[in-house]
Amino acid sequence: xxxxxxxxxxEAPLAALDLPDPVPGPGEVVIETRACAVCRTDLQIVEGDLxxxxxxxxxxxxxxxxxxxxxxxxxxxxLGRMVGVGWLGSTCGQxxxxxxxxxxxxxxxxxxxxxxxxxxxxxxVARADFCHPMPAGMSPEDAAPLLCGGxxxxxxxxxxxxxxxxxxGLYGFGASALLVCQLAVHAGCEVYVVTRGQDARxxxxxxxxxxxxxxxxRPPWPLQAAITFAPVGSVVVEALESVDRAGVxxxxxxxxxxIPDFPxxxxxxxxxxxxxxxxxxxxxxxxxxxxxxIPIRTVIERHSLDDANLAxxxxxxxxxxxxxxxxx
Ligand SMILES: [Zn+2]
Ligand SMILES: [Zn+2]
Numbered sequence: 449x450x451x452x453x454x455x456x457x458x459e460a461p462l463a464a465l466d467l468p469d470p471v472p473g474p475g476e477v478v479i480e481t482r483a484c485a486v487c488r489t490d491l492q493i494v495e496g497d498l499x500x501x502x503x504x505x506x507x508x509x510x511x512x513x514x515x516x517x518x519x520x521x522x523x524x525x526x527l528g529r530m531v532g533v534g535w536l537g538s539t540c541g542q543x544x545x546x547x548x549x550x551x552x553x554x555x556x557x558x559x560x561x562x563x564x565x566x567x568x569x570x571x572x573v574a575r576a577d578f579c580h581p582m583p584a585g586m587s588p589e590d591a592a593p594l595l596c597g598g599x600x601x602x603x604x605x606x607x608x609x610x611x612x613x614x615x616x617g618l619y620g621f622g623a624s625a626l627l628v629c630q631l632a633v634h635a636g637c638e639v640y641v642v643t644r645g646q647d648a649r650x651x652x653x654x655x656x657x658x659x660x661x662x663x664x665x666r667p668p669w670p671l672q673a674a675i676t677f678a679p680v681g682s683v684v685v686e687a688l689e690s691v692d693r694a695g696v697x698x699x700x701x702x703x704x705x706x707i708p709d710f711p712x713x714x715x716x717x718x719x720x721x722x723x724x725x726x727x728x729x730x731x732x733x734x735x736x737x738x739x740x741x742i743p744i745r746t747v748i749e750r751h752s753l754d755d756a757n758l759a760x761x762x763x764x765x766x767x768x769x770x771x772x773x774x775x776x
Contacts, residue, residue, distance in 0.1 A: 449568040449756040449774075451505045454496030457764055460757040461494055462507075462568065470565070470573045472519030477526060477576045479533065482588035484567030485510035485748075486759045486772040487596045489535075493562060494760055501563045508774070509535040509560040510595035511567025512588035515579070522576045530588070531579035534595040534732055537564045538575045552603070552726035568756050570776040580732040583740035593746045593771035594739055597624040599727040601675075602735040604700040605631055607724055608673035612636035615669055618657075619687050620677030621648040623771065624700065627744060628675060629655040634742050640667035642686070666690055675700055681707035684721070685714065693717035700724050748773045 455461040472478050490507045492498040500507075512532045518524060539546050539554035546554050560566045565573065582591060601624035610616045616632050618625045621643040629639050633656035641652035641660040649660035659667060663683070670692035676683050679701040685708055687697045694717065701723075715721065738744075747770025751759040759772040 449506065449753060451494055451500065451507060454494060454500065457491065457494060457757060457760040462756050464754050470571055472517055472573050474520040475522060475576055476519040476573050477515045477522055477579065478517035479511065479513045479531060479572050479574055480516045481511050481567050481570055481572055481776050482513040483592040484508045484774045485592035485595065486763055486774060488763065490561065491760050491763055502565065506565035506569050507561040508567030510592045511572060512582060512592045526576060530582040532582055532591055532595050532736065533560055533567060533574045533579055534599060535559050536578060536726060538578055552728045568753065568774060570753065578729065580729065580736055583737055586736065586740045589748055589750065589773045589775065590746050591736065592773050593748060594735060598627050599732050599735050600624065600700065600724060601628045602631065603727045603731045604628065604675045604698045604724040606731065607698050607722065608675060608696055610637050610673050614672040615640060617642060617667055617671040617674030617687060617690055618677070619674060619683050621652050622677060625677050626651065626655050629657055630742060630744055631738060640671060642667070671695060677701070679703050681705050685710045688714045688719065688721060691719055694719065696720045696722065698722055698724055746771060750775055
């Protein structure tokens with residue numbers, strides 16, 4: 449399903465094409481896509497809100513399937529391995545960020561389904577060293593939706609540094625927050641959710657939260673850490689007011705309107721405020737293993753690959769139940 453020219457998804461900009469099998473370059477593999485989840489970033493790329501770096505482009509950056517061909521320099525023992533491919537398509541491996549274990553911040557990184565053709569296809573090419581090994585027993589369609597917002601949520605959770613007995617606040621409660629809630633509860637943390645909407649608060653309590661309140665409500669105890677998911681600056685200040693001394697607030701948002709002025713005392717006593725950007729391969733590997741072990745349940749809505757336009761239309765209208773997954 450190839451994007452010839454960005455357009456409103458109602459104009460069905462993705463065209464079903466029968467293309468020759470892709471050929472892996474050195475260090476690359478071909479994956480037979482079994483499932484590819486649909487992300488909001490795909491919608492932005494397809495509609496041109498985020499300019500594609502390839503024309504034409506096959507979108508998709510949450511793909512899972514077995515390796516069916518290997519390029520030069522990749523061992524034949526890789527054939528048949530089940531792997532996942534996420535947004536991080538490659539990094540330079542040499543810059544300061546890469547050498548410090550912060551490859552998520554590499555300025556020369558390439559991204560799947562943006563700089564490189566992605567998973568809206570029955571076959572795709574990926575760098576062998578950027579394929580995430582799939583834990584045994586994990587189904588491609590359950591794993592695919594974890595490969596973007598799920599891994600970034602995990603990174604945000606990891607950056608909070610919370611451990612058993614700590615209190616973690618989650619501001620906003622979508623799919624990524626639900627995943628973090630399950631991870632934190634599994635690790636023995638107490639989770640406090642602040643979000644609009646009774647449905648979301650009910651889902652939070654069902655997901656194992658100890659308390660759920662509306663925006664503007666303060667959790668009953670000071671928190672060791674909080675993650676904000678809402679792209680709203682005032683929520684960041686609210687979270688900061690709820691963390692204890694030495695507490696940390698991780699902002700899980702690519703865009704934020706602006707953070708309003710706030711008194712310095714909200715930051716004093718060694719509180720920290722930091723953003724989260726993309727993820728590393730380590731984050732991906734750890735999350736998949738954890739998700740399989742806990743196990744994390746994902747709610748998915750299956751679509752055939754040919755229906756990629758329809759899946760994007762449903763995503764745009766907030767009609768998707770859980771995560772939309774394309775099955776070639
Ligand atoms: Zn780099
Ligand atoms: Zn994504």
